[in-house]
Amino acid sequence: MANLNLVQAINLALIQEMEKNHDIVLLGEDIGINGGVFRVTEGLQKRFGGARVFDTPLAESGIIGLSIGMAMGGLHPVPEIQFEGFLGPAYDQICSHAARMRSRTRGAFTVPMTIRIPVGGGIHAPELHSDSPEAIYAHTPGLKVVMPSSPYDAKGLLVTALREPDPVLFFEPKRIYRAFREEVPEDEYTLPLGKARTVCEGTDLTIVSWGASVVQCMQAIEKSEQSIELIDLRTIYPFDMDAVAASVSKTGRCVVVHEAPLTCGFGSEIAARIMERCFLQLEAPVQRVAGFDTTMPYYKLELDYLPDAARVTRAIHDCMAY
Amino acid sequence: MPITTAYEAKIEHISILDAKGNFDEKLGGAAGKLIIPDADLVQLYSAMVSCRQLDEVAFRLQRSGRMGTYPQNMGQEATSLGAAYVLRKDDWMVTCYRENCGLFWRGVPKEAILLHWMGDERGNAMPKPHWVTPIYVPLGTQMLHAAGLTLAAKYRGEDRIACTFFGDGASSEGDFHEACNFAASLHIPVVFVCQNNFWAISTPSTINSAASTFAQRGLSYGMPCLQCDGNDLFATVYTMRKAVEHARTTGTPCFVEMVTYRLGDHTTADDAKRYRDQSEVDAWKARDPIIRVRQFMTKRKLWDDGKEAALAERVERENAEAVARAEGIALPGRSDFFDSMYAETPQDLLIQRDTMQTHSLGQDPSQLPVEAQERAAQLSAAAAATHH
Numbered sequence: 268m269a270n271l272n273l274v275q276a277i278n279l280a281l282i283q284e285m286e287k288n289h290d291i292v293l294l295g296e297d298i299g300i301n302g303g304v305f306r307v308t309e310g311l312q313k314r315f316g317g318a319r320v321f322d323t324p325l326a327e328s329g330i331i332g333l334s335i336g337m338a339m340g341g342l343h344p345v346p347e348i349q350f351e352g353f354l355g356p357a358y359d360q361i362c363s364h365a366a367r368m369r370s371r372t373r374g375a376f377t378v379p380m381t382i383r384i385p386v387g388g389g390i391h392a393p394e395l396h397s398d399s400p401e402a403i404y405a406h407t408p409g410l411k412v413v414m415p416s417s418p419y420d421a422k423g424l425l426v427t428a429l430r431e432p433d434p435v436l437f438f439e440p441k442r443i444y445r446a447f448r449e450e451v452p453e454d455e456y457t458l459p460l461g462k463a464r465t466v467c468e469g470t471d472l473t474i475v476s477w478g479a480s481v482v483q484c485m486q487a488i489e490k491s492e493q494s495i496e497l498i499d500l501r502t503i504y505p506f507d508m509d510a511v512a513a514s515v516s517k518t519g520r521c522v523v524v525h526e527a528p529l530t531c532g533f534g535s536e537i538a539a540r541i542m543e544r545c546f547l548q549l550e551a552p553v554q555r556v557a558g559f560d561t562t563m564p565y566y567k568l569e570l571d572y573l574p575d576a577a578r579v580t581r582a583i584h585d586c587m588a589y
Numbered sequence: 590m591p592i593t594t595a596y597e598a599k600i601e602h603i604s605i606l607d608a609k610g611n612f613d614e615k616l617g618g619a620a621g622k623l624i625i626p627d628a629d630l631v632q633l634y635s636a637m638v639s640c641r642q643l644d645e646v647a648f649r650l651q652r653s654g655r656m657g658t659y660p661q662n663m664g665q666e667a668t669s670l671g672a673a674y675v676l677r678k679d680d681w682m683v684t685c686y687r688e689n690c691g692l693f694w695r696g697v698p699k700e701a702i703l704l705h706w707m708g709d710e711r712g713n714a715m716p717k718p719h720w721v722t723p724i725y726v727p728l729g730t731q732m733l734h735a736a737g738l739t740l741a742a743k744y745r746g747e748d749r750i751a752c753t754f755f756g757d758g759a760s761s762e763g764d765f766h767e768a769c770n771f772a773a774s775l776h777i778p779v780v781f782v783c784q785n786n787f788w789a790i791s792t793p794s795t796i797n798s799a800a801s802t803f804a805q806r807g808l809s810y811g812m813p814c815l816q817c818d819g820n821d822l823f824a825t826v827y828t829m830r831k832a833v834e835h836a837r838t839t840g841t842p843c844f845v846e847m848v849t850y851r852l853g854d855h856t857t858a859d860d861a862k863r864y865r866d867q868s869e870v871d872a873w874k875a876r877d878p879i880i881r882v883r884q885f886m887t888k889r890k891l892w893d894d895g896k897e898a899a900l901a902e903r904v905e906r907e908n909a910e911a912v913a914r915a916e917g918i919a920l921p922g923r924s925d926f927f928d929s930m931y932a933e934t935p936q937d938l939l940i941q942r943d944t945m946q947t948h949s950l951g952q953d954p955s956q957l958p959v960e961a962q963e964r965a966a967q968l969s970a971a972a973a974a975t976h977h
Contacts, residue, residue, distance in 0.1 A: 292744065318744060324774055329733055329767030336737015339722070342744060344737075360764070363727055364734070370929045372723050375714040377932070409930055432932035461935060505935035543949035544956070 271451040274444045276418035277307050277383075280425040281345070283455065285315055291429060292337065293320040295330060295347030295383075304349055305385055305444055327353050331360040331382065338378040339368065343429065351386040351438070352395030358403075365434040366409030381428045381435045386414065387479050387526050388573050389442035391566040398563050399478075399527035404436050405504040405536075411460055412503040414438040416481035418451050420501060423458030431460070440479035447482075463507035465514070469496035472586060473514040474579070475537055476524040477503065484524050486576035491583055503533055511537060512544045519550035520589075522582045524574050529557040551589035554582045600804045602816045605823035608876040610884055617823045620889070625674075625826055627891055633674060633694075633822060634882045634892070637666040639904045640690040641879060643699060644853070646908050647706065651857040655916065659706045664820070664852030666690040667878035668784050671825025671847075672752050675833055681742075681751035682721045683735035685728070687784065687851075688754050695719045699911035700918075707915060710929075720749075729755055729762030735779050736772045743777065743840070750836045752780040752829075758789025760806055761797045769842070773810040778836035780829070781807065781844045784819060786851040791864035807844025819847030820878040850876070 271279065285291045293308060293315075299322040302309030312320035323330050327348055334344035348354055354361070365378045388397035405412045413428060413435060415421040421439070428435040466481065471493040476484045477500040488495045496514050500506055515521045521541055523534035538553040556574045564572050605617040605624075618624045625633065644663050650656035669691025673682060682688075682695060689702055696719050704712030705724050713723035722738075725731040735753035742749040759765055760783055772779045783803045787794045800806070807814040813835055817828040825847060832843040850873035854861045861870075886892035927934060927942035934942070944952045954962055 321775070324767070324770050326763075326767040326770065328764050329771045332730060332733025332764055332768065333737040333740065333771050336734035336739075337741045337744075338737070339734060340738040340741025342741045356763070359727070360730065360733070364730060369931070370926070371710050371713050373710050373714040373929050376722070411931075505937060508937070540949070 268450050268452055270448045271418050272445045272448045273415070273418045273421050273439065274305060274307050276422040276451045277425055277439065278309060278311070279451065279453070280422040280429070281308065281311060282314065284426055284429040285311070285319065288343065288429070290342045291319070291345060292342050293345045293347070294323050294334065296323060296325055296349050298322060298347050303347060305441065307383070307439070308347065327355075327357040328360050331357040331365065334380050334382075335360060335365050335368070335378050338365075338380045338434075339376045343379045343381070345381045345383060345429070347383045349385070350392070350396045351384050351398050351400055354384065354400060361404070361410070361434070361436075362407045366407050369433065370409060377432055378434045379432045381425070381431070381437050383437050383439060385441040385444070386438040387440045387442055388563060388569045389479060391569070392441075394563070394565060397566070397569060399525065399558065401436075401438055401478075401503045402527055402531060402533045402536075405506075405533055409434070410504065411435045412438070413460060413501070414440065414478040414503060415501060416440065416443065416476075416478055416499050418447075418449050420458060420464065420499075422451050423456050424460070424501060426455070427457045427460055430457075435460070438478065442479040443482060458501070460502045461505035461507055462501065463510040464499045464501055465510070466497040466499050467495070469494035469518065471495060471518055472520040472522065472583060473498060473511070473518045474522050474524060474583075475500060475511055475534075477501065478526065480524045480526055480574055483574055483576050484579055487579035487583065490576070491580065493583060493587060495583065506533075506537075508540050508544070511541065515541050515545045516548045519548050520586045521549075522554045522556060522579065522586055524556045524579055524582075526558050526573055528560045529555060530560050532557050551586045554586045556582045598805070598808050598814075600802055600808075600814055600816050602818075603824045603828050604818040604821055605827060606821050606881055606885055607818070608820075608881060610881070610888070612823075612885065616827055624823060624830075627889075629674070630882070630886060631891060633670060634879070634886060635900055635904070636670055636694055637690060637822075637879045637882070638900055639908065640666050640670075640693060642901075642904045643689070643908045643911070646912060647703065648853075648857060650703075650912065656703070656707050658856045658858045660686050660856040661853035662687050662689045664873065664877065665784060665786060665849045667822040667825050667882075668782070668819045668847045668849055669754060670694055671822055672754075672780075672782060672829050675826055675829035676752055677749075679720050680749055680833075681735060681738045683731050683738065683751055683753040684721065684724070685731065685754050685756065685759065686724045686726065687756070687786075691754075692719075692721055695721055697721055698914075699908065700915035703912060703915035704918065709918070709921065710926075711918070711921070712915075729759035729765045731755070732768035732779070732781060733764055733771065736768050736775075736777045739772075739777050739779050740775065748837060750778040750780065750833065752782060752833070754782050754784060756789060757783060757785040757787065757794040757797050757803055758792060760803055769807060769810040769812065769844070772842040773812055776840050777842060778840050779842045780832045780836050781812075781842060783844070783846045784849055785846055786849050788851050788855070788861070788865065790855040790859060791861075802846060804844060804846035807842075810842075810844075812842050812844045814844040814846070816846040816848065819849030820876050820881065822878060822882055849878075852877070
């Protein structure tokens with residue numbers, strides 16, 4: 268057991284799985300000798316050699332397209348896209364090929380691949396370094412989308428992703444890369460994709476969130492007088508609607524919190540499902556606390572954009588008062 | 590300081606058997622020592638004839654409503670065939686959608702290609718021993734996969750290479766350039782074959798590049814680049830041998846431009862008369878790769894009218910059988926498209942599949958109060974009756 272931050276937990280998961288599975292190969296921009304701009308792959312090239320951990324030309328579509336071929340050829344590539352804002356050039360390879368390969372070849376070719384992507388705002392980064400595009404990929408059939416909110420979850424979920432036979436987008440919330448540490452077992456453990464975590468139990472209201480927003484939600488809950496149940500979705504697709512429905516059926520009230528823009532954010536899907544499955548149990552309309560439908564502002568105003576404990580608290584109050 | 594030359598290059602053009610029947614023995618070999626042995630030449634010729642006939646069959650299938658949109662290969666048979674003939678049987682062939690002749694040479698069943706264009710994904714379930722990837726529809730993306738497949742082989746210590754095909758149009762796509770750059774910079778032995786057929790639907794190759802050749806696209810990535818007459822089977826074979834040898838011995842990529850021509854429309858949904866002159870098409874018909882080889886073989890007493898007639902009969906029969914196999918395959922199940930989305934289908938998708946509904950009450954009618962369930966059943970029954 269070690270006290271690790273999220274970066275260290277991911278690094279540990281990579282080391283342990285690479286030792287077990289020779290087919291895991293890491294590639295990306297600056298991930299080799301530099302260890303990645305966030306140092307997530309620090310020491311891995313030295314440990315595993317240049318054939319297993321290598322730097323590529325600066326071209327995201329190339330990185331993903333090459334990885335797809337490697338996966339079709341039997342490896343499990345782990346491409347890193349340096350920031351979520353650079354996913355754009357790779358969109359076609361991810362959605363037109365990685366997501367469809369198994370289906371369009373009826374299983375003759377598959378793409379076991381884990382794309383690691385630092386995501387989200389809150390670290391005073393330049394533009395296109397702070398977005399939250401998870402819903403775009405959850406909307407693309409054939410992909411799995413993961414976003415952990417803690418070091419423990421990150422390790423368990425990443426180990427699972429590295430054993431998945433299908434492409435996984437593994438979003439790492441950079442705001443909590445080094446925000447806190449927790450006990451992370453060195454021993455092997457896995458967390459299934461598609462299973463939410465009940466962070467704390469409550470009876471008055473359910474909050475559904477994921478990624479760095481979970482931390483903001485906890486801050487609001489700690490100050491709240493209400494009995495609030497917090498569900499960390501952990502994986503955006505497949506998502507654990509049973510856990511959400513069970514909780515909302517119990518509490519009758521729900522607030523969904525995410526950094527991504529409001530319209531067509533994944534909260535929209537959660538709200539629609541709750542309306543379908545918990546209609547008669549609802550005491551109030553589902554509330555969403557999300558990023559605004561604007562371009563993510565430069566960092567001077569980013570904290571006004573991102574959902575924080577105060578906005579979550581306001582939503583809790585409004586939902587309870589309904 | 591005097592200005593010096595930082596870089597200089599030349600592109601070789603290879604032509605062995607031209608449209609007039611001239612044959613370069615220096616490159617193509619003297620009688621008895623041809624770079625393609627006689628027996629192989631007959632086989633290769635037969636393959637081109639068969640591919641051409643299947644094109645005609647496919648065109649008629651589309652026109653009679655038995656197949657969807659289909660891109661004919663007509664005129665370009667010698668390009669992919671020359672490559673397939675030269676490549677090792679376990680080298681990857683990563684193609685676009687106008688390389689049927691090479692794929693069939695590899696042993697890909699004709700019905701697989703037909704099935705794809707008949708709107709059935711099972712046509713893409715390419716059996717692995719052929720070392721080919723499925724047809725790629727969006728232009729220019731597959732070359733990166735070729736690089737990845739080859740890198741995976743290299744990682745395992747195998748000397749398998751890949752040959753990837755694309756057109757003059759696709760070479761404008763960013764992924765093409767990224768694939769060239771990745772293969773060259775990361776030392777991945779891929780042979781990039783640009784089929785310059787002069788037309789990307791209605792866009793002439795001059796809009797896709799202002800350079801005098803497409804071969805020189807490879808120069809900026811540090812690759813050796815060759816250009817050949819893509820309608821000359823001897824030239825495609827000769828050029829591919831050079832390219833494959835380079836890739837296999839150096840472990841680095843090579844670029845080949847095969848100059849050819851799309852004799853047919855882009856697809857059955859296209860009408861090329863809208864944008865190109867018949868005189869241009871006629872000029873290229875005179876340079877047909879099939880006619881050229883037939884005349885060559887006839888002159889050398891390898892071929893005659895009797896053999897031609899027998900071949901035509903065999904090809905017609907075999908292709909009809911392939912069509913029958915493609916049309917004879919049982920319809921997929923109504924919910925077939927759910928089952929290959931993931932290795933393990935998520936619960937959410939299983940429910941959608943099993944109910945063939947997306948509305949939650951349709952997925953779980955028990956959500957309805959009892960009296961509403963009866964009412965819903967009545968409405969559904971009435972609707973079903975109306976439909977019938």
